[in-house]
Amino acid sequence: MELWNMVEDGYEEFENELALSQAQRNALKENRKKDSKALFHIYQTIEMSVYKRISKAENTKEAREKIQTTYQGKQSVKKVRLQNLRREFEKLEMPESESIEKYFTKITTIVNLMSSNGEILEDARIVEKVLRSLPPKFDYVVAAIEESNDISALSIEDLQGKLEAYEIKINLRNPPPTQSNRLKIYLLD
Template sequence: MKSLFGSQDLWEIVNDGYTEPTPDQERGYNQNQKEALRVTRRRDKKVLFQLYQTLDEVTFERIVEATSVKQAWDTLSIIFKGEEKVKRIRLQQLRREFKVATMKETENIFNYFSRILVIVNQLKRNGEKIDDVRVVEKILRSLTLRFEHIIVAIEEANDVDTLSINALMGKLQVHEQKKQNKIEVANTEQILQSKVEAKDQKGKDQGQSQAFRDASSNIRGGGNNYRGHG
């Protein structure tokens, strides 16, 4: 903003302002003084109008009562200093969130990356300079143990300094999917094995039941024969 007004030779009136004379003082001005005052007032209103154009509705309402551009500028300076303090506090909070964030055991790669990138984008919006290398290093340090092997492979390949966030996400998702496929195959094999064992057990149970029935029948038959001989 200072550069904009400076390029138009208007910064002096923004920064220093001018003294508005009382009606009695103005009546005592000569023609040259009146012309100079008229030019100054016109410049002041011009800059004030330009300043209004750069503001959102909420900020505009906070300076709408200003009668000169210097008064408006001084009010904005106070507002922005307060906002800068709020921004610094918010930055400190976001930096802590970024530092302590770790992947949860129940999270997948997509969800964890999404959570980290929300923090990263908020940091950037609040003025923090943060590049891909810093984010990549953070993610690699905070993954769960199930990614230990792929982390070692990436670090040994010296990919960390050149790896983009999206590329890292792709590598980790491939690794995650492979592990998930192995788990699904193992689960399927376990289910099939359980079914086979259950079927075998059912066959054994049926065989035992039949043997028991046969034995019972023989006992009853033997008893009848014994009574017949008597």
Template sequence: MKSYLKAFNIWDAVETGVEPALIYANPTIAQMKQHEENIAKRYKALSCLQSALSYDIFVRIMHLENPKEVWDHLKDEFQGSERTKQNQVLNLNRQFEMLSMDDNESVREFSGKLMGIVNQLRLLGKAILEDRLVSKMLVSLPEKYESKISSLEDSKDLSQLTLKELVNALEGLEQKRAFRQKKLVDSALVARTKTLKSGGSNSKRNVVEKKEKREETSG
């Protein structure tokens, strides 16, 4: 919402909450125009905030006519006090540090969980640097990725690697493994099918041979 308001150049009406200055006698056309724009900014910002809310939340702020008052009310209600925010940050940091990837989990699934925590921290004003994200991803990977990590260390400066680049490299490894596994399964199925067919042919041949022997004996 903050980015949306900034895009329409009305965030300052929310951030400052200052009432448009009174216009004095005999104003110039430029002064009148500026005054009208300042008033319009306030109501545009107020309208944007109100229209973004559900009815249940809107009725709680409908009595407020200053966009800054609306913004502050919503911040207090949904973000809580500074102490509450600090506790949230501590809990999220703890989740971040304890997070690790399971053997049966894909790289995309794990990176999604990781970024979910990171985005919550960013919303609370806690910046997470790219190199910390890469380091966290590397130490959280299961043992089966060690060879890939070693090759990355040999070929690249990991301090310059982005999380997106790392995820792409690891997903490439996953796809290769999945392709090899599929080929092995397909080969096993083909071999089994051939064995079954061969066994069936041998059984039919044995039946024919036994029948011929019985006929010769009876003859």
């Protein structure tokens, strides 16, 4: 729309418009028109919270400066949030009582939050993290997966499927204690 120069550079206002030549007044009028048009387009594309901050801006250049200040602050918040997410990702361990499905939901949530804050994790890194953080009952399947697969090429979905299949086999052979099983064990003691 040929308005970017208004956003970046603005235009020069003059104290005494009467002292300007007709050509200069026409150019000033055209610049004001472009600036208003650019400001309108900015208003159309920003969030309400940002609009409230820039609504009193007198021109596009001033609005741009306020937006930059706002988003630079948000960038520092993103960095802090990303640091916390990295720490949470690294500390994550699957408890014995948790299912593979719930554990993968936790991991996916953290990975998605990291992505929305600017850090994309490779599948291989996530797969390696999962394999390191499983409880001991998964040691056999982890060894089998590492031996029979190229970990760097294994997708998260494939890993989840393999682990869920193994979990089903374990639960069929050794069902987790349910309320009725606990009652039977208690009555037998």
